[in-house]
Amino acid sequence: MTLAKGCVLCNQGAKMVLFVTGRCHRSCWYCPLSSERKGTDTVFANERPVDIPSQIIEEAENMSALGTGITGGEPLLCLDKVTAYCRLLKEHFGPEHQIHLYTAKAPTHTELAEMQGLVDEIRLHPPHECWDTILETDFIRSARLAKEMGFDIGIEVPSLPGLEHLVPALQYLDFLNINELEWGETNAYAMRERGFELADELHNAIDGAIGWAEELCRHDKVHWCSSAFKDSVQLRERLKRIAENTARPFDEITPDGTVVYGVFEPESGKTAEIAHFLEERFEADSFAIFTDRIETAWWLLEKHADEMAGEKYVIERYPNGGMIVERTPL
Incomplete structure (x- = not known):
């Protein structure tokens, strides 16, 4: 055939x-x-x-x-x-x-x-x-x-x-x-x-x-x-x-083609202080800073979770900002 x-x-x-x-x-x-x-x-x-x-x-x-x-x-x-x-x-x-x-x-x-x-x-x-x-x-x-x-x-x-x-x-x-x-x-x-x-x-x-x-x-x-x-x-x-074409350096691509990353929402609602902490300790391409949250490698967030006050969770979603498949609290 x-x-x-x-x-x-x-x-x-x-x-x-x-x-x-x-x-x-x-x-x-x-x-x-x-x-x-x-x-x-x-x-x-x-x-x-x-x-x-x-x-x-x-x-x-x-x-x-x-x-x-x-x-x-x-x-x-x-x-x-x-x-x-x-x-x-x-x-x-x-x-x-x-x-x-x-x-x-x-x-x-x-x-x-x-x-x-x-x-x-x-x-x-x-x-x-x-x-x-x-x-x-x-x-x-x-x-x-x-x-x-x-x-x-x-x-x-x-x-x-x-x-x-x-x-x-x-x-x-x-x-x-x-x-x-x-x-x-x-x-x-x-x-x-x-x-x-x-x-x-x-x-x-x-x-x-x-x-x-x-x-x-x-x-x-x-x-x-x-x-x-x-x-x-x-x-x-x-x-x-x-x-493969759109994932950020810290996004993990799964065998199913979804991407996994960590999200931190500071308790204070401000990301500036955490951003300074990250910029001093990690490469610039290992996180992304937004007004209300910081996105980074899930394993990095998990490792430093106790050092940051606020909501922390892991997102799995379709690539390029697609549908969220799962949200897991840390």
Whole structure:
């Protein structure tokens, strides 16, 4: 089996995720998009909100991205924005910066022409209700047209009953990706309504999802992407790339790509006195001084905790100021 080019880079954690809109013309019951993003016209580069286009380049550089995956919502509802961002990425990183795009539309010739030279790989998402008549849909027409125009073309869908109906479509595709069906906050009611249950207590994967994909996965063009793999490999590798580029000298990078450091909040509320103490005894790059706190190596804070009055704790978080995973008092 040969992976799609975009998948190869995703597996390395080398793909930035560019979310261009939460709007969509469909209302798929299994959509896992969060309530914070669904229906909104927001842009995120990985988990970072984007206000100006230059922040997209900055985030890509932070992780030494070799490519970008464009997702939503429905990106083609903002085609002008998509092409502008792709052009920005290609001009900055070069034509070898691989870009793939997800869409639940069947792109027209006009839409495909606008993306030529900017998007390398298109991943179609035909809705579940049309799988049993897939050859009669516009998705196949669009796939054939995209192939003629030089795009790598595939289908990417969640694992649901009826996947075997997509077998006839394989002759028109370069690849077909199946994502393990996942439980989310916005699709939980629909999952319960259909009698679906979690496979275990550790992941969001739905029980039975692997079985639904079994027949289709026998084909060489088909790739199975598990929920656990996305969490334990793709995300971790991307975080590690970001951490290696953005961690401060005193941040400890964990095997999961998170960073760990110590925080001291002086009892007096003033950091000047403690800053003087640190500057006399330690290298300048071993701490960072803020108006309300001092951040330093966790082990350094632990070692000198008894010498400083105030609140002391260790933070583990996603790199580059990302989500806090754990806060441990000292």
